[in-house]
Amino acid sequence: MPPSARYRPDPRFLALGDGFADVVAPARFPVHLLRHRDDRWAARIGLDSLSDAEWERHFARFEPLPGNLPEPLALRYHGHQFGSYNPALGDGRGFLFAQLRDAVDDRLLDLGTKGSGATPYARGGDGRLTLKGGVREILAAELLAARGVDTCKILSVFETGERLWRGDEPSPTRSCVLVRLSHSNLRIGTFQRHAYHRDVARLGALVDYAALHHFPAARRGDLAGTTAALLRLVVERAAATAAAWTVAGFVHGVLNTDNLNITGESFDYGPWRFLPAYDLGFTAAYFDETGFYAFGRQPSAVLWNLGRLAETLLPLAARDVLEDSLGAFEPAFHAAVRRAFLDRLGLEPRGDAADDVVMDACYAFLAARRLDLDRFYFDWYGGEASAARALAGPAAAHYVHPEFSEVRRAWAEHLPAAPERLAHSYYGGDAPCSLLIDEVEALWAPIAERDDWAPLAAKLAAIRGVAALHGRDPLQDMS
Template identity: 55%
Template sequence: MPPSSAYRPEPRFFDLGPDYADAVAAADFPETILRYRNDRAAGQVGLEGLSDAEWIAHFGRFQPLPGQPGPVAMRYHGHQFRQYNPDLGDGRGFLAAQMRDASGRLLDLGTKGSGQTPWSRNGDGRLTLKGGMREVLAATMLETLGVPTSRAFSLIETGEALERGDEPSPTRSAVLVRLQHSHVRFGTFQRAAYFKRTDQIETLIEHVRTLYHPSVATGDVPGLMTAIVEASAKLTARWIAAGFVHGVLNTDNLNVTGESFDYGPWRFLPHYDPQFTAAYFDHGGLYAFARQPEAVFWNLTQLASCLALVSDAKSLADALNGFGPAYIRELRAAFLMRLGVHSLGEAADQRLVDATLGLMREAGADLRWEPVFFDWFGGFASSARALSGPRARLYQGEAFDVFRFALMEHAPDRIERLEHPMFAAREPEEMLIDEVEAIWAAIDADDDWAPFHAKLERLEAARLAWGFTG
């Protein structure tokens, strides 16, 4: 069955040519067992009508979709833990397709674990099934909490036994497909700058401006930098409000549209802990929870240094210095969104952010991050629910009084959301590591996918209950 009339192929990155990507072929996998397909996301790009067999042909065997030229491995460099690496690029993934969604946005289908490319170095180009499962869970949870994110589109088990040094081996293999707005990374610009190809930088600028930031005028490079800074500030603030730790904030893991993607050793906070890290190899805490804004800003400075090869450095610095104010503004908005209340102005909104963090700081490990937003969603309209719930004993004392008074100032936003059955439960949906490991254990031991799919169903209900947009 061909895709529906809503399918609108538009492979624009492919038009840039061989200076930016290399034509590749997917691995020939021994098996292709469909484990997850995101029909809601597929419906947005006209692909929901594919049969399972057609789905596997396109996203397990990578038969090109209509109007798509075939996969390419994108070229880029990057700073990894602030050490420059010119030997990067799509080493186990590729850009498979681009199409417009119903609102006219250009979206990418990109892969992870699809086989070796010219940029694989000594890697096998594969993805563990556990890694694929974890990315599905991370992306779904972040979308539920209103964080700009790639969406896991497809997960197919591929029947290979992989050897890995950081998990029990041999372990099962998979190929993942993700749907996101852009795979153009900060590192894409860094590669062009490394080779002093100002012509490539200018081409990338116009490509990004036209397709992803069309409100920026032609030739306004500082304006484009401002747009990327603001998108990155919003992303970072939403991570913080969600209690999320990306784990590996290298310049090849941040893109020009401000979306979170490529989830490796991610974690959600069990409780407020500024030093909490996700990656076991992040010994210095470079990408710890509270250092994520610093990390994103540092990466933005690397992007600005690339753009400075073709634009005014002073104007780019001015754009870059807008990150701090934009981040604080977006953090206030993100906390209000998560608490389900209206803005009352900068001063009152900042008091609420500070009071929320103060409450968590005082309670420490006794008060988990996610339940605070669940208990007090809708502001003081939830006071009876919160004060009779499982954390009632923690809602007392001086820090709580400061939080309560700050919250009382803010009126509920769309209070009807509290009528959703989710808010009758005693606990919210969380994504802590113990639950993730339990979901994997069922798959690993008994090939039992029921806990995985049940979790996704609960997250979909939570997404509708929270009703976060924008």
């Protein structure tokens, strides 16, 4: 069956010309066992009508989609990794497979892969992804989307029948290939590569491409003006994502410049964690011994990376204008944190200083008590409208502490944003929908031990239920 009428192929990347990617061949896998297919997002891009056999041909064998890129493209980029520049990077185990339009908002979207085989940038790696890594990517993207974080979507995962050896998993371990859907695969490191080679023409081409296809509001009559406007919009988008991570209690783990794209979606979920308790020093990666990318350092890490992007654009625009664009980060971050915080707490914004007072009081309390962030948001969704429920719950001892009286005074004048949600069975339950590391391991264990995917399916259903309750189901946009 061909794709539906909503399928709108739009392979624009080739228009950039040479020097941006390498044509590569996908790996050939022993088996193709479909483990995950997101038909909600497939529907938005017109691929839900594909049969299982067609899905396998396109997303495990990587036969081109109709009217799309004729061959996979491993994208070229560089990057700062934990502050050190590395010019040997690029798509090492993934490629750009297709580009198409979103049927809802007409955005250009990229389909990229992970675990699809070694490329010229594999640096000695096998180009594969572990099945556990694929499961972790699914979980991270699903819960982040449910919490209102701009994230890539995991469209497909096939188990591929190979045995992999890894130092951070019991080995041999199972393998998979993943397809993710995102707004763009252009990373900060993409610009860094061409700045490193002093290739001003290709830098200009990247700016034009990004403005045309991702930030049309940045387009000006001249390249310098477009460059400065583009940087400002990228800064604002990145600030919003960093703010959303803060409110979600999410720790990415590896915020290198090659892991930040210009459209702000978070992606590449390796050693991610959600906070077990509010702790600015919490780190996700076992190898981050100095806390380089600790939870509380994520906003400054993102800003530092944006500074590296601004440096690459110096041949195209004046320094003072680029610095002015960078200066948009802090006010944008603060405004986005406030919006996301009130949204997650279910309170109507007042639009004045009272909003900051609520946020500051809550974070001071959370830091002092080292409280479970998910539990706090769950218990007090809607503010005082949830008082009886919160004070009868398992964290009640925290809420009768004298320090909490300041929090309740701060939000006393804020109305609940959606009081009808409190009647939902989710808020009548015992616990929030969360994903601490112990639960992630518990979801993986039955898959590893007896190939039992039922607990994972149940968890994804629960997460999607929370997303729908809070108006974040991708199919709701199509109604």
